[in-house]
Amino acid sequence: MTEPLYMDDSYLKKWTAEVIRISNGKYIILNKSAFYPTGGGQPCDEGIIKKNGKLYKVVYVRKFSGEISHEVDKIGLKKGDQVVCELDWERRYIYMRYHTACHLISNILYKKAGAKITGNQIELDKTRMDFAMKDYSPEKLNAYINEANKILQKDIPVTIYYLSRGDVMKNDDMARLAKGLPQDIQKFRIVKIGDIDEQIDGGTHVKNLKEVGQIEIIKTANKGKNNRRIYFVIKK
Numbered sequence: 191m192t193e194p195l196y197m198d199d200s201y202l203k204k205w206t207a208e209v210i211r212i213s214n215g216k217y218i219i220l221n222k223s224a225f226y227p228t229g230g231g232q233p234c235d236e237g238i239i240k241k242n243g244k245l246y247k248v249v250y251v252r253k254f255s256g257e258i259s260h261e262v263d264k265i266g267l268k269k270g271d272q273v274v275c276e277l278d279w280e281r282r283y284i285y286m287r288y289h290t291a292c293h294l295i296s297n298i299l300y301k302k303a304g305a306k307i308t309g310n311q312i313e314l315d316k317t318r319m320d321f322a323m324k325d326y327s328p329e330k331l332n333a334y335i336n337e338a339n340k341i342l343q344k345d346i347p348v349t350i351y352y353l354s355r356g357d358v359m360k361n362d363d364m365a366r367l368a369k370g371l372p373q374d375i376q377k378f379r380i381v382k383i384g385d386i387d388e389q390i391d392g393g394t395h396v397k398n399l400k401e402v403g404q405i406e407i408i409k410t411a412n413k414g415k416n417n418r419r420i421y422f423v424i425k426k
């Protein structure tokens with residue numbers, strides 16, 4: 191199984207690995223990888239795999255049968271190859287900033303308005319969030335985003351830790367999410383924003399809220415009676 195290096199260190203950009211399997215010449219399984227596979231509203235990483243000075247561009251990464259599968263742009267890599275891997279860091283870092291912003295927004299919407307997030311999709315130039323909220327008004331939304339932006343100016347650490355299934359089940363909010371995940375998971379990864387928010391999550395995040403920037407809503411839409419869709423950007 192691939193060791194997912196991004197789980198404990200979102201800032202790892204370059205590492206060495208061994209090719210342990212290849213499918214159809216272009217789908218590479220490594221013994222360890224910091225390439226994030228598409229999931230949880232966060233797109234996959236891109237970057238390069240290097241072998242003896244030859245570059246293989248990583249064009250798509252996804253989880254497949256529990257493994258992280260890296261699609262490269264050409265054939266040539268072989269089982270047993272020792273390779274150097276490097277992320278397209280600029281791309282990844284934007285996703286980290288957006289993903290942490292999503293957690294903060296969802297925390298505020300839930301705490302202030304009881305609104306639950308029903309979907310989200312991070313992109314390089316914007317992020318979409320869908321949520322269900324009663325008594326919605328643009329003024330309320332603006333107030334929540336202003337509150338988020340005030341918090342984002344503070345020096346607040348974002349940390350990762352792990353909880354056992356038993357401990358997750360003691361927390362109502364976490365237990366609700368854990369019930370929807372495979373029952374054989376015994377160890378849950380938790381992303382914690384200071385004393386503000388804790389969520390079960392597999393994504394990559396910045397290590398301090400100050401790195402996110404400021405949120406600006408660029409578009410909102412109605413998606414049924416209580417369902418809203420917002421698009422936002424983050425600016426440094």
Ligand SMILES: [Zn+2]
Nearest residue numbers: 230289391393
């Ligand atoms: Zn998340």
